[in-house]
Amino acid sequence: MAFALPWGRRAVREEDVAEWAAALADVHAHVLPGVDDGPATWDEALALCRDAAARGTRTLVATPHYIPGGPWAVPWPRVRERAEELQRRVDEAGIPLRVRPGQELMLDPLLPDHLRDGNAGSLSGGEAARPGDTVLVELPLTGRPLFLFDVLHELLIMGLKVLLAHTERYEYLRAEDLEELARMGVRFQVNAGSFLPGASAERRARAWQLLRAGRVAALGSDTHGAHRPPGLDVALRAILAERQGHTWLDAMRRAAV
Ligand SMILES: [Fe+2]
DSSP, rough: OBBTTTOOOBBHHHHHHHHHHHSEEEEEEESSSSSSOOOSHHHHHHHHHHHHHTTOOEEEOOOOOOOOTTTTTOOOOHHHHHHHHHHHHHTTTOOOEEEEEEEEEEETHHHHHHHHTTTTOOOSOOOSTTTEEEEEEEEOOOOOOOTTTHHHHHHTEEEEEEEEEEGGOOOOOOOHHHHHHHHHTTEEEEGGGGSTTSSSSSHHHHHHHHHTTOOEEEEOOOOOOBOOOOOSHHHHHHHHHHHHHHHHHHHHHHOOO
């Protein structure tokens, strides 16, 4: 049974960690080989999947970068093929993990066209992004794009649900910006590692602020390899140590990204 510790945190039961790790998908993971800065080989990709499953993840969305106009603009049909191939290898290896295809789409004025053309895809995995599907969109880390709100509006008008990748990483987004984005209907994904002491104090503070405000719709490991491992387990332990941990995680389960 969980009980209150003197400093206001709670003892965490490993059964709870396992239950939440199985209930929530890792919606942001670079696990497909040879398509971005994720793993280079199938063996490395399989090792990441094995690690994810060992940490309790049962559903993982493979989200290679999609950056229009560059070497990482891997077309959506190829991403889907690679994800199917990874699932086949995961099954052969007896790893209990479902791999869904997805993409981490860099915000770009051409992005809506690429989604209409079927060259870019959604987290829902279909041949083309359709109204009601969720797209994982990342922003540049270096500075706020002038077209930020315009392009996000266009995606929303297309009927897509926008999930902002690792929202806590954008130092230039102020509280008012996050308010405005939330008002528009943009939902926020936070990286599991950002809740932990390994993250910078600022990034960690932003991750916890978003969580405590009930603004986090989904968690992702954003794994790129063994140096940033897959799995949500370590973050789940930290979140479940908070009094409202279950409430925040339940909101994510209901968001069902
Ligand atoms: Fe990523």
